[in-house]
Amino acid sequence: METSNLKKAGLKVTLPRMKILEILETSETRHLSAEAIYRELLDSGEEIGLATVYRVLTQFEAAGLVCRLHLEGNQAVFELERGGHHDHIVCNQCGRVEEFFDETIERRQRDVAQHHGFAIKDHALVLYGDCVDSACPHRPA
Amino acid sequence: METSNLKKAGLKVTLPRMKILEILETSETRHLSAEAIYRELLDSGEEIGLATVYRVLTQFEAAGLVCRLHLEGNQAVFELERGGHHDHIVCNQCGRVEEFFDETIERRQRDVAQHHGFAIKDHALVLYGDCVDSACPHRPA
DNA sequence: AATAGAAATGAGAATCTTAATCATCTGAGC
DNA sequence: GCTCAGATGATTAAGATTCTCATTTCTATT
Ligand SMILES: [Mn+2]
Ligand SMILES: [Mn+2]
Ligand SMILES: [Zn+2]
Ligand SMILES: [Zn+2]
Numbered sequence: 001m002e003t004s005n006l007k008k009a010g011l012k013v014t015l016p017r018m019k020i021l022e023i024l025e026t027s028e029t030r031h032l033s034a035e036a037i038y039r040e041l042l043d044s045g046e047e048i049g050l051a052t053v054y055r056v057l058t059q060f061e062a063a064g065l066v067c068r069l070h071l072e073g074n075q076a077v078f079e080l081e082r083g084g085h086h087d088h089i090v091c092n093q094c095g096r097v098e099e100f101f102d103e104t105i106e107r108r109q110r111d112v113a114q115h116h117g118f119a120i121k122d123h124a125l126v127l128y129g130d131c132v133d134s135a136c137p138h139r140p141a
Numbered sequence: 142m143e144t145s146n147l148k149k150a151g152l153k154v155t156l157p158r159m160k161i162l163e164i165l166e167t168s169e170t171r172h173l174s175a176e177a178i179y180r181e182l183l184d185s186g187e188e189i190g191l192a193t194v195y196r197v198l199t200q201f202e203a204a205g206l207v208c209r210l211h212l213e214g215n216q217a218v219f220e221l222e223r224g225g226h227h228d229h230i231v232c233n234q235c236g237r238v239e240e241f242f243d244e245t246i247e248r249r250q251r252d253v254a255q256h257h258g259f260a261i262k263d264h265a266l267v268l269y270g271d272c273v274d275s276a277c278p279h280r281p282a
Numbered sequence: 283a284a285t286a287g288a289a290a291t292g293a294g295a296a297t298c299t300t301a302a303t304c305a306t307c308t309g310a311g312c
Numbered sequence: 313g314c315t316c317a318g319a320t321g322a323t324t325a326a327g328a329t330t331c332t333c334a335t336t337t338c339t340a341t342t
Contacts, residue, residue, distance in 0.1 A: 128262050215300090285341080
């Protein structure tokens, strides 16, 4: 188990933190809700409380290990902070999430903010649409 | 009182709906939470329940009279659907909200979505930053 | 204008997600 | 192994929004 990330973040290395980090690293789903992580913990036989999952995720966010996203619905999702920043496209039908990065959009955002007298610090961009190829299981025949 | 908007939207003309619409039209704040609207109703002496405010706002949204935004925190805000689409910049310090529309960003969003196999239907874009001019009451001296 | 029926309302309960409490447990250093 | 600051887990609480259902209000019709 890779504990250096936790140590580097100034977090004590505990079993719940290691397990949660492991799920974020190894789950085939990149964007997970706290509940989803909790369920995976239960499935793998870990006795970790839901409150701990929320607490640890908030700490991971503060430490820069994960980002918290609001893609749709009322549940936040978390993803491991890997390389760099990106934004998201969500399918209204099947919930598929794709990631993208567009330098033109990023630059325009900075320009727009500046023109309005803001020093931009962050942004939230989510595109919503429908899968047009056969990848979407809910695509009308 | 202007009831044609309600009739056009296929909604029965009732006192709560008229009052809520009136607040959305006349309040100096463009972006209002359900609670804020409820408080304005109370202040103007109306006996309208909070549940009705939420219900009516949801109906207005479905009818295209208002849009619901998630600018920050955990409370949605609503704004009257006036001319056209726009996005928002929010000050992290004072909460000031500015509106903008950038055709380049809009076009890039469509292109990006298409490249990823999505027919884009909607998007949510919020920029977060700090006021840099004297308009921000929380700007460090 | 009175009436009837459908729809809307209001009070409060319920729900859902997330955060706070607090007694107990654990891990890092000695 | 011992200590204790910090972490955990069960539970409770909080905040936002929706639901339930008895009562009221529109609208249409007499
Ligand atoms: Mn992502
Ligand atoms: Mn706006
Ligand atoms: Zn899809
Ligand atoms: Zn400001």
